[in-house]
Amino acid sequence: MSAHDDHTPAVIEEPIANPGLPEHLPRPTDVDEAAAKRAERQVATLFGLSSVFAVLFCVAYFTLNIGDDPTVFLGLGASTVGLGACLGAALMCIGIGAIQWSRKLMSDHEIVEYRHPAASSEEDRAEAVASLMTGIEDSGIGRRPLVRNSLLGAMGFLGLPAIVALRDLGPLPGDKLAHTVWKKGMQVVQDVDGARIKPSDMEVGQLVNAEPAVFFPEGDQEAEYEGTALLQAKAKAAVILVRMNPDDLRNKRSANWGVEGILCFSKICTHVGCPISLWEQQTHHLLCPCHQSTFDLADAGKVVFGPAGRHLPQLPLAVDEEGYLIATSDFHEPVGPSYWERG
Amino acid sequence: MRLLTRKISARLSARRRSRFAAPAVLIVGLLASGGLYAALAPANADNSTDDAATIAKGRALFAVSCSSCHGLNAEGILTEKGGNYGPSLIGVGAAAVDFQVGTGRMPMAQPGSQAARKRPVFNDDEVAALAAYVASLGPGPAIPTKAETDTSDLSNEEMVQGGEFFRTNCTACHNFAGKGGALPKGKQAPPLTGVSAKHLIEAMLTGPQQMPVFSDGVLSMKDKREIVAYLKKNEDSPDYGGFSLGGIGPVSEGMFAWLVGIGGLVGAGIWITSQTARIKKKGNAA
Numbered sequence: 001m002s003a004h005d006d007h008t009p010a011v012i013e014e015p016i017a018n019p020g021l022p023e024h025l026p027r028p029t030d031v032d033e034a035a036a037k038r039a040e041r042q043v044a045t046l047f048g049l050s051s052v053f054a055v056l057f058c059v060a061y062f063t064l065n066i067g068d069d070p071t072v073f074l075g076l077g078a079s080t081v082g083l084g085a086c087l088g089a090a091l092m093c094i095g096i097g098a099i100q101w102s103r104k105l106m107s108d109h110e111i112v113e114y115r116h117p118a119a120s121s122e123e124d125r126a127e128a129v130a131s132l133m134t135g136i137e138d139s140g141i142g143r144r145p146l147v148r149n150s151l152l153g154a155m156g157f158l159g160l161p162a163i164v165a166l167r168d169l170g171p172l173p174g175d176k177l178a179h180t181v182w183k184k185g186m187q188v189v190q191d192v193d194g195a196r197i198k199p200s201d202m203e204v205g206q207l208v209n210a211e212p213a214v215f216f217p218e219g220d221q222e223a224e225y226e227g228t229a230l231l232q233a234k235a236k237a238a239v240i241l242v243r244m245n246p247d248d249l250r251n252k253r254s255a256n257w258g259v260e261g262i263l264c265f266s267k268i269c270t271h272v273g274c275p276i277s278l279w280e281q282q283t284h285h286l287l288c289p290c291h292q293s294t295f296d297l298a299d300a301g302k303v304v305f306g307p308a309g310r311h312l313p314q315l316p317l318a319v320d321e322e323g324y325l326i327a328t329s330d331f332h333e334p335v336g337p338s339y340w341e342r343g
Numbered sequence: 344m345r346l347l348t349r350k351i352s353a354r355l356s357a358r359r360r361s362r363f364a365a366p367a368v369l370i371v372g373l374l375a376s377g378g379l380y381a382a383l384a385p386a387n388a389d390n391s392t393d394d395a396a397t398i399a400k401g402r403a404l405f406a407v408s409c410s411s412c413h414g415l416n417a418e419g420i421l422t423e424k425g426g427n428y429g430p431s432l433i434g435v436g437a438a439a440v441d442f443q444v445g446t447g448r449m450p451m452a453q454p455g456s457q458a459a460r461k462r463p464v465f466n467d468d469e470v471a472a473l474a475a476y477v478a479s480l481g482p483g484p485a486i487p488t489k490a491e492t493d494t495s496d497l498s499n500e501e502m503v504q505g506g507e508f509f510r511t512n513c514t515a516c517h518n519f520a521g522k523g524g525a526l527p528k529g530k531q532a533p534p535l536t537g538v539s540a541k542h543l544i545e546a547m548l549t550g551p552q553q554m555p556v557f558s559d560g561v562l563s564m565k566d567k568r569e570i571v572a573y574l575k576k577n578e579d580s581p582d583y584g585g586f587s588l589g590g591i592g593p594v595s596e597g598m599f600a601w602l603v604g605i606g607g608l609v610g611a612g613i614w615i616t617s618q619t620a621r622i623k624k625k626g627n628a629a
Contacts, residue, residue, distance in 0.1 A: 075582060201561050287527060
């Protein structure tokens, strides 16, 4: 204490006299032994209840069924409710007990601590500056510019390893983002079961969530894509097929890329890449649920609303000898959101 | 036995000139052919939809309740700008009528962005008559049969595949829990809970309002039944994660956590500190 006594702030004359600390008032438990005993019993009861709930948790864990034949309580899974309620009550009883304990039984004295200024004393500061100057003088850094300059150079070159190591964040994506697995002659099949699609299977107003046939190997054919590579390729190649009345199509080039009013568009929103298949068959609008970008599929996937900056890429379609829908090429532009190299 | 047959045939032949003979033979013939047809006809051929009387009844109901928008012959009515006042119903099929009228969407209470589900105006017979009439106008999807709407024969694996179809094709509009969602300009995708299997399949077949069509050619009837089985299983399962709070995801859950959860903690904190443990007046001490 004595070291800090020098730095206590000077007492300034206040216009209103400092009333000082309020008078200490005792709690009932401080003066009445019976009240203290009662509080002690309350706290102990709460802690005891907590133990009971902890045991009940274990009981619920072993008695309530989960899985195929779950125990149901008020339409909820009884196991989840039981485990949660018991563990919650056990923790809460400890909490309430602790608060009761501290408020009623722990010692109750006001303690005063004065704050001190943050700055060191004048002498301490002068001493620190003096020792720093002595250090500079002793090292001779001012008198030997060769040492000083080579040191600065060495520190500059230390940045090089860091920059070179950053290269491992690459390699740069190259043209990977510009291509998908679609290629000439690849069948357009329904997602999930890989069913092939004939134009006659589709009615006006129909929507099909589709994928390239390469993801659905037939029979004992070996899968070309697996694991992460499959998910990545699928995420880029996902498309939707829609059939509209050919008279409703307003863009001639877009209509020519389809088969009898069946058009194929990328399923990946050009804003930030959400999958979109919220298609209104009467307005022909495709809406992205993430940020409400809206594309008009009757007008070559033009953006009619929302933050998307580019129209939805279209996949040119044809029919193979067996009569199934196929792509005639990859997408002519990158699918999904814009990226650095694309500008 | 032979004697008995001969006896009967002799008696019958003796009375063949009776004036009741012709009507009796006619009645026996009609009963036999009718009975045979009833016994041998394909199970899904619903007699009432083929019945000319039912079609006539449907036509009469149509003229009274539907023709002001859809035209007297269901040819549709155009607005002045060339839009649809009421679309043509030729070729929409019995399934479309059964869905629209059977769920109360049609007749619409007033023109609007979307026909809402409400208590059906017509009873089952009247819906069947209307469906028969519209089906007679042109070929279209038929009402699914009992066997098609019954999903109790599907295995767990098929139900799981139904879930995959559901997540791929349906969740964009109807939400991951089938609770429905908002569409632009005041329209909405309705919730799928509490909808009969028949109406679910009919909606996929016909694509009512803004919903796209999911024809049998691509999403087969088996796929559709798997989706329905998944939805029904979901509906019947208890909420394992506690109250679903509308099943609309982070909006309601976050609001509950912030307002009720954190709000409750703040309230409890304020309450604890506002209660004094001391004796308020000095006089009470001792």
